[in-house]
Amino acid sequence: MPNAPTPQTPAPAPAPAPERRLPGGPVLQDSVTEAISAAFFEELASVGYARLSLEAVAKRAGAGKAAIYRRWPSKLEMTVALVCAVAVDAPGVTDTGTLRGDVLAFLSEAAGALRHRLPSKIIPDLLAESGRNPELAQALLAAVRDPRRTRATHLLERAIERGELPADVDRELALDLLAGPLYWRLAVVRTPTGPDYLERLTDKLLAAFVA
Known part of the structure; x- marks a missing residue:
């Protein structure tokens, strides 16, 4: 997966997920999604995938762990979704x-x-x-x-x-x-x-x- 932004490009910021409402649940706020996404990449770069925990991502983002699970059901799906957003949408x-x-x-x-x-x-x-x-x-x-x-x-x-x-x-x-x-x-x-x-x-x- 070595293809990505130009040398002048700043840190790859994943495209924010569109605001959406879960069935019977609240609207997922874009600002929270962006904070979690940024925290995810910082944490992944710091500790690696094996040691990455959703609790640490939530703490770094200033959000609750439930906010992550409302968007991604697992660490694997979160990783694939966010990495894909950066790599494929570049x-x-x-x-x-x-x-x-x-x-x-x-x-x-x-x-x-x-x-x-x-x-x-x-x-x-x-x-x-x-x-x-x-x-x-x-x-x-x-x-x-x-x-x-x-x-x-x-x-x-x-x-x-x-x-x-x-x-x-x-x-x-x-x-x-x-x-x-x-x-x-x-x-x-x-x-x-x-x-x-x-x-x-x-x-x-x-x-x-x-x-």
Whole structure:
């Protein structure tokens, strides 16, 4: 799940849930939903998914635990809903008019997320936890990875339509290459990048796509 906001983008704030009324119950206030959402990401970045408790989220948000359960029935569903809101509702893959421009924009967006205080902690933790928690893994694959991967495919399809890539380009491998090297550098080995790193990586990826 390494795709997200641009380097200039502030902390990813989940889109507030629309005000709604539970059957036979009170209206769910947007301000409370926003406070809980912000508290959730801070707590998740601080302690990780395994140690995350709804009690701690509620306390950080200044809300009651019941306010969380009125919105999400479990920690798993809360995590998937809020992470999905950030990852999937983020701006789509930029159409710059060229494959090189599109790839560079994609990498810049991903680098911005991986360098940010919250995603840089949350993304590796959720990926690691998914290896131990099949239920979480399946939920995140369906709600986050698959939609984001589909949107990234549009980058390749545009390039094919412009004649910049052959129609038989290996799409699966190209998608792996788009996300893998940058995630390894910034989230796994955490090595700083020089000012021209994304430019150089873009050129290598373009060469790999047509190799």
